[in-house]
Amino acid sequence: MASIKDVAARAGVSAATVSRVLNEHPAVSPDTRARVLAAVAELEYRPNALARSLRTAQTRTIGLVVSDVLNPFFTELARAVEDEARALGYSVVIGNADEQPRLQDHHIATLLDRRIDGLLLSPADGASPLLRETVREGSVPLVFVDRWIPGLDGVPVVRADGCAAIRDLVRHLHALGRRRLAIIAGPAATTTGRERIGAFRAALAELGLTLPQEYIGQGDFQADSGRRSAAGFLELPEPPDAVFAADNLMALGALDEFRGRGLRVPEDIALAAFDDIPWFPHTAPPITAIAQPTRELGRAAVRALADRIEGRTASSVTLSARLVARRSCGEPERT
Amino acid sequence: MASIKDVAARAGVSAATVSRVLNEHPAVSPDTRARVLAAVAELEYRPNALARSLRTAQTRTIGLVVSDVLNPFFTELARAVEDEARALGYSVVIGNADEQPRLQDHHIATLLDRRIDGLLLSPADGASPLLRETVREGSVPLVFVDRWIPGLDGVPVVRADGCAAIRDLVRHLHALGRRRLAIIAGPAATTTGRERIGAFRAALAELGLTLPQEYIGQGDFQADSGRRSAAGFLELPEPPDAVFAADNLMALGALDEFRGRGLRVPEDIALAAFDDIPWFPHTAPPITAIAQPTRELGRAAVRALADRIEGRTASSVTLSARLVARRSCGEPERT
């Protein structure tokens, strides 16, 4: 590949001059500019971003470490992040933690080594040593998106609050006559995992219901754990009459299990999920879900991060989620 | 951030020595090694990957440019690519073309600027000038995955052949009494778009059926186009009695449209899709689909690329897809 020296030689100028025209420095005469541009075209020259970044100490790249790319919520989030980042002149490099803290740290480390300008993180669990150090040293501007880590002050959080929607869901189930409500929870190490079970329990309490231990399935936000938890519920002497899965993948797992056992939803058991996805209107039955403003989250997160990177102050933003009632808990599906 | 000089100073050695212990060069005495390692730990030193890559002319990174991340097929492919790449010691940077040639080229350019060691590409359409040049110059080892570009010789292709499965599908529909078969095709500029409609037409011909122009919906592999094509079919004087969507997103769009108009699947119209996804068993009705060995594709593609990067010869690989009959075309759903 041609280097800046080749271009300089061809245009009969110095490398400094080539650099200037490429960076649109004003002080270049029109015709040297033309000669340089011609040489660039002839040699099909592409500046080496590594060298440039090494010199300027910025990469115009942000990292996005997501808990699980196979989860449509994160896929959509990643997509929104990419779009907004591109609009602001950044590229994004995605790392997939697959819900494993180890893998998350691997990606964070790789991204730091690459000297990304900023990091968007949806932590797979609590704060690893690497993460604490990153925050403490301020080695890279950081913004949490969706999930966050309490106690790491000064890190903006962009997320959706699902509490009100979960309360709506519980009331919805209650209104439809369900009384034995169970939850397939996310990992307690995640904020979303805790928030969702907390809101669920609180809403139950408001209605005078409790959440017995057997009605708490411990999931990890992935499909298999939904399957296992659902199986556990069904083997109880008194199985629940409604199950709330704390994300869409665990709902998929639960649905698999229900069908495998020949149960009808919602007749035999109701099912609802956190996170709405395009397929939910088409499942049998259509699944009641809590929808997050996913694209807005992605965009807001990028803007907050860009603010930090570029020296402005960034603030946290909390949007809200909303209940989309379909048929999987009974009734609905008018529209 | 600490640099190699800081570490060297702290350990009382030269930068060269620090470099040697970090790269596990054998010729380092045990105790200098220990001193260096201690300094590294104390300073929480992380080598600058940019500088290293600039010097060594390799990034240990491969690029993956995918036609549409929101398509579960590509998400799963990306995931498999990441896993295999990590196993081989590479990281991967993903670019999402969103089915737009312009955006695809933007990502390819960005990746080239970053001096990735190799590129995995599922082209959004024909060969852009940038792509032709990349191949011609051999500026970066390239492997096509899923889709490819005919005429660019010497570029290995890792893909699944869907022809036999499509033939199986057409026979399946025929056996169930369907005679007016329509297709929502992908872009003619893509190999998969062409292959799928070609195989469909050929299978029809074998049964003495033709594929009239009105029964060809021109889609772009995204949901909206599925919706529009389905609407077009339904407004025909003689609508089809079966629709084959050339990917899962267009099937989603078609399903949306059918339901919006109150049509029953499969009673009023049969539906089948290319690409199987985890939700298909749970839709109403469960959707008959053609499943690709997606993970194997991703892994094989990475291996082929690594072969090229590391100077071995890489060959193309063609796996095959298979029909998974469910209820959306009538009957099935035993299992």
Add this chain to the structure above:
DNA sequence: CTGAAAGCGCTTACAG
């Protein structure tokens, strides 16, 4: 308006 020089943070022959 333009060039020579220094330097970003590494690695790697070359000496010793």
Add this chain to the structure above:
DNA sequence: CTGAAAGCGCTTACAG
């Protein structure tokens, strides 16, 4: 076994 030196490909004060 270890260090000094050169160089990867850029950018950017500093002179002129």
